[in-house]
Amino acid sequence: MQLIQLSDWLLDIAFLLYVISSIVFVVSMTGKNWAGRDPKQHEKRFGTIAYRLAVIGFIAQTGYVIARWIGGGHSPTSNMFEFMAFLDYCIILAYLIIYRIYKLNVIGAFVLPLGVIMLAYSYVFPKEVTPLIPSLQSYWLHIHVTTAALGEGILAVGFAAGLMYLIRTVPQQVSTKSTKWLEVVLAVVLMLVGFILMESTFARMDQKTVFEMNQPQPNVFGQMEKVKAEYTMPALVAPADSTIIQAGPMSPLFTAPSWMEGKDAARKLNTMLWSVITGVILYGGLRLIFRKRLGAVIQPSVDGIEPDLLDEISYRAISIGYPVFTLGALIFAMIWAQEAWGRFWGWDPKEVWALIVWLFYSAYLHLRLSRGWIGAKSAWMSVIGFVIILITLVVVNLVIAGLHSYAGV
Amino acid sequence: MDQRKCECGHTNPVGTLLCESCGKPLVIQISEQTAFPDMRYEGMARRSQTYTKKMVDRVWNYFSSVKIAIGIIIVILIASAVGTVFPQQQYIPVPVPTEADVARFYTNTYGTLGTIYYQLGFHNLYSSWWFVTLLVMLGTSLVICSLDRVVPLYKALKKPRLNQHKSFLKGQKLFAEGELAQGTDQAELLAGSAETLRKKGYRIFQTDRALMAEKGRFSRWGPYVNHIGLILFLVGVLARSIPGFFLDEYVWVREGETVAIPNTPYYIKNLQYTTEYWSEDEMPVKLELNGGVIAKNYQTDAILYENKNADLPGAKPDLVEIKNGPIIVNHPMVHESLYLYQSGMQEMQLGALNFNLIDLKNGSKEVGKIKVDLYNPAQEQVVADGIKVKVLDYFPDFIMGKDGKPATKTNLPKNPMVAIEVLDEKGKLSEKMVYLQGSILTQKSDPTYGIEIKMPDLIDISGINVRMDKAVPLIYFGSFIFMIGVAMGFFWQHRRIWVQIQDGTIMMAAHTNKNWFGLRREVDGLVEQMKLPVTIEEKSKA
Numbered sequence: 001m002q003l004i005q006l007s008d009w010l011l012d013i014a015f016l017l018y019v020i021s022s023i024v025f026v027v028s029m030t031g032k033n034w035a036g037r038d039p040k041q042h043e044k045r046f047g048t049i050a051y052r053l054a055v056i057g058f059i060a061q062t063g064y065v066i067a068r069w070i071g072g073g074h075s076p077t078s079n080m081f082e083f084m085a086f087l088d089y090c091i092i093l094a095y096l097i098i099y100r101i102y103k104l105n106v107i108g109a110f111v112l113p114l115g116v117i118m119l120a121y122s123y124v125f126p127k128e129v130t131p132l133i134p135s136l137q138s139y140w141l142h143i144h145v146t147t148a149a150l151g152e153g154i155l156a157v158g159f160a161a162g163l164m165y166l167i168r169t170v171p172q173q174v175s176t177k178s179t180k181w182l183e184v185v186l187a188v189v190l191m192l193v194g195f196i197l198m199e200s201t202f203a204r205m206d207q208k209t210v211f212e213m214n215q216p217q218p219n220v221f222g223q224m225e226k227v228k229a230e231y232t233m234p235a236l237v238a239p240a241d242s243t244i245i246q247a248g249p250m251s252p253l254f255t256a257p258s259w260m261e262g263k264d265a266a267r268k269l270n271t272m273l274w275s276v277i278t279g280v281i282l283y284g285g286l287r288l289i290f291r292k293r294l295g296a297v298i299q300p301s302v303d304g305i306e307p308d309l310l311d312e313i314s315y316r317a318i319s320i321g322y323p324v325f326t327l328g329a330l331i332f333a334m335i336w337a338q339e340a341w342g343r344f345w346g347w348d349p350k351e352v353w354a355l356i357v358w359l360f361y362s363a364y365l366h367l368r369l370s371r372g373w374i375g376a377k378s379a380w381m382s383v384i385g386f387v388i389i390l391i392t393l394v395v396v397n398l399v400i401a402g403l404h405s406y407a408g409v
Numbered sequence: 410m411d412q413r414k415c416e417c418g419h420t421n422p423v424g425t426l427l428c429e430s431c432g433k434p435l436v437i438q439i440s441e442q443t444a445f446p447d448m449r450y451e452g453m454a455r456r457s458q459t460y461t462k463k464m465v466d467r468v469w470n471y472f473s474s475v476k477i478a479i480g481i482i483i484v485i486l487i488a489s490a491v492g493t494v495f496p497q498q499q500y501i502p503v504p505v506p507t508e509a510d511v512a513r514f515y516t517n518t519y520g521t522l523g524t525i526y527y528q529l530g531f532h533n534l535y536s537s538w539w540f541v542t543l544l545v546m547l548g549t550s551l552v553i554c555s556l557d558r559v560v561p562l563y564k565a566l567k568k569p570r571l572n573q574h575k576s577f578l579k580g581q582k583l584f585a586e587g588e589l590a591q592g593t594d595q596a597e598l599l600a601g602s603a604e605t606l607r608k609k610g611y612r613i614f615q616t617d618r619a620l621m622a623e624k625g626r627f628s629r630w631g632p633y634v635n636h637i638g639l640i641l642f643l644v645g646v647l648a649r650s651i652p653g654f655f656l657d658e659y660v661w662v663r664e665g666e667t668v669a670i671p672n673t674p675y676y677i678k679n680l681q682y683t684t685e686y687w688s689e690d691e692m693p694v695k696l697e698l699n700g701g702v703i704a705k706n707y708q709t710d711a712i713l714y715e716n717k718n719a720d721l722p723g724a725k726p727d728l729v730e731i732k733n734g735p736i737i738v739n740h741p742m743v744h745e746s747l748y749l750y751q752s753g754m755q756e757m758q759l760g761a762l763n764f765n766l767i768d769l770k771n772g773s774k775e776v777g778k779i780k781v782d783l784y785n786p787a788q789e790q791v792v793a794d795g796i797k798v799k800v801l802d803y804f805p806d807f808i809m810g811k812d813g814k815p816a817t818k819t820n821l822p823k824n825p826m827v828a829i830e831v832l833d834e835k836g837k838l839s840e841k842m843v844y845l846q847g848s849i850l851t852q853k854s855d856p857t858y859g860i861e862i863k864m865p866d867l868i869d870i871s872g873i874n875v876r877m878d879k880a881v882p883l884i885y886f887g888s889f890i891f892m893i894g895v896a897m898g899f900f901w902q903h904r905r906i907w908v909q910i911q912d913g914t915i916m917m918a919a920h921t922n923k924n925w926f927g928l929r930r931e932v933d934g935l936v937e938q939m940k941l942p943v944t945i946e947e948k949s950k951a
């Protein structure tokens with residue numbers, strides 16, 4: 001009980017440190033062109049501070065993992081909150097490893113904000129420690145999920161370096177297909193930010209909208225019961241076949257399609273819509289302030305870095321992440337599935353999406369090694385690869401719920 | 410056929426791009442290569458680059474192309490993604506007994522898109538002929554592409570190339586050249602360079618005026634090893650269709666019952682089924698479950714028997730106990746290659762009906778107890794001295810048939826209807842009555858005997874999934890080989906550095922299959938340490 005409390009505090013501390021570290025990183029990159037400064041020295045000084053903050057944050061998060069593991073009696077990877085927080089942990093870990101190899105701390109300027117977004121995303125899910133249902137009681141499950149998360153974390157660093165490569169190299173003088181797509185990627189990142197802003201703002205206000213499903217569902221005892229769905233954000237979209245029992249700040253504009261099953265599917269769709277809307281508003285606002293493409297805004301802060309090095313880092317991260325991901329998300333998953341259900345593969349949506357991620361990175365490796373896809377093409381692939389990972393984590397959980405979907409999501 | 414003779418006097422096999430002996434590029438028309446040949450196989454002849462005329466050649470070349478392989482991978486990727494848009498037939502939440510029901514399910518639930526999805530066969534995508542064809546094509550490509558490259562790779566790696574033609578060195582991505590100062594001790598320079606590189610873990614091959622340093626040669630085999638792993642994996646997947654390799658049966662077993670497992674000589678007995686729930690004090694934090702519970706364990710205590718008479722048709726089963734123990738989720742019962750999984754349950758199902766027979770004429774005194782086992786009703790039972798009860802008719806899942814006669818829908822006792830007759834010893838008295846849906850109908854208006862309904866016996870039924878998959882070890886083995894190959898290829902790199910002295914100039918060249926940064930650092934280190942008078946040119950990557 002106390003351990004769980006402690007772990008919550010440690011995670012909050014880690015979160016705070018990652019936020020500060022991100023800010024310092026941004027200062028280290030943007031401030032180097034401020035008047036009266038030696039750019040190299042400025043970057044080095046602030047970069048080192050930011051890096052150290054990240055390390056302390058990482059130690060705090062390690063404390064969280066250990067405390068929650070002991071306190072909860074199982075690895076903290078058994079529900080969506082725990083998984084996302086653990087994935088975040090792996091992203092930071094991968095960053096620290098890559099930093100050891102290349103000593104390029106500016107990578108942190110991209111990885112840490114990503115870490116902040118991931119951790120903030122995890123806070124949206126129910127945080128409580130739940131005891132494991134029988135099908136999750138297997139040490140193979142823990143090995144599988146932790147290794148898969150580690151693989152995804154390393155691939156995320158490959159994405160960050162790839163994105164930096166693009167920002168560094170895509171010419172911003174004229175508008176091209178590359179600049180447009182780069183803006184799309186940045187807008188998507190802002191949507192995640194928008195989501196977190198909305199979620200944390202509305203969670204503090206007392207303005208829930210509550211729906212009740214018209215069709216009763218059997219509960220765990222087999223009794224029929226009408227389930228309720230509680231929205232923290234204003235309702236744009238109502239669950240199919242439901243009635244409002246507590247009105248919120250606005251009445252829903254339309255109803256979710258009936259195949260979005262479960263009381264939470266519509267709530268998540270609602271959340272996603274708000275995220276997109278806020279992301280677009282954020283993006284538009286920034287464009288208005290800067291009066292240029294966001295890629296062009298960020299570009300000067302990365303102009304000192306050699307593109308070839310970014311390319312190399314991105315590839316390195318992917319070539320380390322790929323085997324780890326294969327082992328965790330496919331091989332260990334197969335061993336566990338064989339133990340739990342007697343079939344190592346069942347074409348369950350989550351399994352299929354792990355396969356898709358794997359096939360995509362296999363194609364990346366072949367294109368790079370045998371067809372000379374290096375530089376921009378390779379960087380785009382690393383960005384797309386991570387988008388597919390995000391789809392597996394977010395969309396597949398949201399819309400396509402399979403066997404693996406965690407309880408309470 | 411035309412054998413290519415190089416100016417150095419060596420005769421090369423058809424298709425060779427760089428002379429096997431001296432490394433000078435050969436002008437060969439068959440190959441369309443205009444730039445310096447790709448160093449991956451160091452210009453060794455490859456079948457797919459040499460023959461293009463016959464049908465076999467075309468097929469061979471098709472499957473040995475990495476471009477095609479990537480195409481196949483991408484198509485599989487997209488198809489797989491499409492298969493997750495709506496659930497596959499096996500994951501449809503409601504039972505759909507006929508094909509028409511399946512079609513209706515997709516239309517009703519997902520609308521027009523669902524109809525299209527069904528009609529295109531996406532509801533069974535992963536076992537569709539075209540998806541399996543794609544997998545087979547991938548396998549074919551893996552085999553052919555490996556064969557196409559393995560010999561050239563072997564040749565390229567076997568013989569360290571020393572004393573290469575200048576154009577070979579110049580063709581490398583990393584090349585350096587410089588005049589040696591008058592009076593430099595060439596032998597010492599080479600020996601010193603060799604020593605420096607040896608310290609960095611290189612293997613040195615040397616003649617009096619040239620040296621080649623090499624590292625991580627074995628890593629070049631990584632992709633081949635991992636492809637062999639993939640091939641073994643795919644063979645394992647195909648092996649499951651061999652008779653006797655794969656078994657997937659599902660049996661429902663009542664508590665106390667012994668049933669035969671289809672297609673095997675085995676029988677299973679369910680001793681007891683239990684579900685456990687997490688108690689509140691076992692939970693690390695207090696949860697708001699709203700009166701709900703969280704399951705902790707599903708367990709069937711079972712005995713596995715083997716029928717020794719399985720091969721004798723018509724013989725009575727001779728059951729020998731083989732294993733006795735629990736079957737728990739995630740902990741199957743294992744016997745040789747047979748695995749028994751806890752995979753379903755129906756709790757609190759009707760097992761037997763209980764009644765009290767009462768004497769209505771005699772102050773409603775209880776005469777005796779009647780038990781009707783719904784799975785195996787006794788024909789006749791003695792209830793008390795001189796009084797018997799006979800089961801006349803039994804319908805486990807009663808419905809009124811179309812012809813107006815009672816019938817049963819299934820053979821599970823979901824809605825039992827029992828007709829019984831009470832008889833006394835002398836055969837004087839006979840009263841018939843019927844039990845249906847919790848009430849009793851009597852035939853006579855003024856019967857002697859009446860029936861009181863008691864609590865029925867409830868039993869649990871376990872769903873046991875019985876599987877055998879003899880290909881699993883091969884599949885694990887293939888995965889293991891794949892991982893070894895990937896590790897070989899990713900965590901080590903193949904690097905070669907040439908240093909050659911010719912007429913007072915020193916030439917250096919270097920090649921690696923990946924991580925040019927690391928190689929560059931090592932070359933720079935060498936130049937610095939030996940104070941070599943060279944300028945390095947690095948051709949751009951792409």
Ligand code: HEM
Nearest residue numbers: 362365369370472473474475478547550551554632895898
């Ligand atoms: C899903 C299927 C496949 C997977 C997972 C896979 C995986 C890999 C991996 C991990 C590498 C090493 C890459 C590196 O070291 O950077 C590789 C290399 C390679 N693969 Fe595949 N591969 C697959 C299918 C194929 C197919 C069908 C072909 C046939 C054309 C092929 C041809 C090659 C070639 C030519 C190399 C480079 C070998 C070398 O550099 O010596 N792969 N593959």
